[in-house]
Amino acid sequence: xxxxxxxxxxxxxxxxxxxxxxxxxxxxxxxxxxxxxxxxxxxxxxxxxxxxxxxxxxxxxxxxxxxxxxxxxxxxxxxxxxxxxxxxxxxxxxxxxxxxxxxxxxxxxxxxxxxxxxxxxxxxxxxxxxxxxxxxxxxxxxxxxxxxxxxxxxxxxxxxxxxxxxxxxxxxxxxxxxxxxxxxxxxxxxxxxxxxxxxxxxxxxxxxxxxxxxxxxxxxxxxxxxxxxxxxxxxxxxxxxxxxxxxxxxxxxxxxxxxxxxxxxxxxxxxxxxxxxxxxxxxxxxxxxxxxxxxxxxxxxxxxxxxxxxxxxxxxxxxxxxxxxxxxxxxxxxxxxxxxxxxxxxxxxxxxx
Ligand code: SAM
Ligand code: SF4
Ligand code: SF4
Numbered sequence: 001x002x003x004x005x006x007x008x009x010x011x012x013x014x015x016x017x018x019x020x021x022x023x024x025x026x027x028x029x030x031x032x033x034x035x036x037x038x039x040x041x042x043x044x045x046x047x048x049x050x051x052x053x054x055x056x057x058x059x060x061x062x063x064x065x066x067x068x069x070x071x072x073x074x075x076x077x078x079x080x081x082x083x084x085x086x087x088x089x090x091x092x093x094x095x096x097x098x099x100x101x102x103x104x105x106x107x108x109x110x111x112x113x114x115x116x117x118x119x120x121x122x123x124x125x126x127x128x129x130x131x132x133x134x135x136x137x138x139x140x141x142x143x144x145x146x147x148x149x150x151x152x153x154x155x156x157x158x159x160x161x162x163x164x165x166x167x168x169x170x171x172x173x174x175x176x177x178x179x180x181x182x183x184x185x186x187x188x189x190x191x192x193x194x195x196x197x198x199x200x201x202x203x204x205x206x207x208x209x210x211x212x213x214x215x216x217x218x219x220x221x222x223x224x225x226x227x228x229x230x231x232x233x234x235x236x237x238x239x240x241x242x243x244x245x246x247x248x249x250x251x252x253x254x255x256x257x258x259x260x261x262x263x264x265x266x267x268x269x270x271x272x273x274x275x276x277x278x279x280x281x282x283x284x285x286x287x288x289x290x291x292x293x294x295x296x297x298x299x300x301x302x303x304x305x306x307x308x309x310x311x312x313x314x315x316x317x318x319x320x321x322x323x324x325x326x327x328x329x330x331x332x333x334x335x336x337x338x339x340x341x342x343x344x345x346x347x348x349x350x351x352x353x
Contacts, residue, residue, distance in 0.1 A: 063302070
């Protein structure tokens with residue numbers, strides 16, 4: 001394969017995309033399979049799965065990650081689908097930790113089978129874990145995720161702490177009328193595990209085929225509710241490139257809000273995604289990605305692959321969530337069910353959250 005990207009593509013990408021945003025963070029999806037069916041992500045009865053032969057081997061995932069570091073990536077988050085559904089994930093973690101120079105290597109999981117993997121993940125070199133947890137009430141958990149698995153998730157969090165993981169983050173997608181009465185309980189639970197909850201606004205991404213504006217509990221509303229109950233809610237000023245804005249209650253309790261739907265942060269977005277079958281996406285909402293698998297399997301060199309990635313990143317103009325916000329009243333689900341059937345790459349569970 002010949003390079004079409006000129007002499008110094010990785011350096012070009014380091015200069016940033018068309019809006020000057022550098023590439024620093026990579027979400028690496030290792031599978032599109034999942035053992036839950038969250039109502040905001042996988043609400044349908046049936047799904048079209050990626051063909052197994054298309055799914056990248058560990059060597060390929062490590063290679064692409066290493067190439068991404070040449071463009072500036074320093075933080076990698078392993079995701080899915082449910083990443084712990086990928087067999088021997090610990091082996092992948094160990095190889096990434098050993099072979100790729102990274103400042104941070106983390107995992108986002110639904111926690112259902114975390115208890116039996118936590119120790120091995122820690123030994124393999126995983127630095128941080130985020131667990132998605134939408135409710136502390138078994139009935140609400142089941143209604144939201146399709147499975148009666150709250151106890152498994154809580155056991156997974158305990159096992160992760162016993163294995164030595166600290167500062168565990170909890171991701172909670174806030175759904176009106178479902179779990180929005182549990183915000184304070186989740187802040188309290190996070191404190192008991194020395195962790196921190198981040199409330200995520202319900203997003204109209206691919207997969208969220210039942211999305212409706214009135215189900216979104218906005219950052220403004222979340223903060224107003226805490227203010228009404230506790231008085232002041234102080235913003236915590238820290239790393240402005242992180243998606244969550246953090247806040248402190250008068251008694252010192254802390255929580256985060258990820259306001260992708262009503263106050264998007266595309267202007268500072270330094271994230272790219274690689275799907276389990278090797279498609280590089282520069283935005284969660286992007287309709288098209290760069291197919292790296294075929295290039296790689298057809299013998300492209302590291303330099304050629306870095307050139308491809310560099311060219312795509314330096315031409316990047318994505319600001320998907322801002323464009324969705326501009327639709328205002330006409331906003332609905334991003335993709336219809338039949339479109340998702342013909343293009344599973346649009347699914348959140350394929351490209352990783
Ligand atoms: N299965 C793992 C999990 O749930 O943690 C990892 C993949 S999941 C796609 C990553 C994150 O995306 C989860 O925290 C999930 O809550 C979030 N997510 C999925 N669909 C969403 C939506 N429609 N709006 C906001 N967040 C969403
Ligand atoms: Fe839920 Fe994550 Fe599975 Fe989506 S991929 S259904 S958010 S557990
Ligand atoms: Fe980044 Fe796209 Fe999300 Fe905006 S919508 S923050 S550009 S991934």
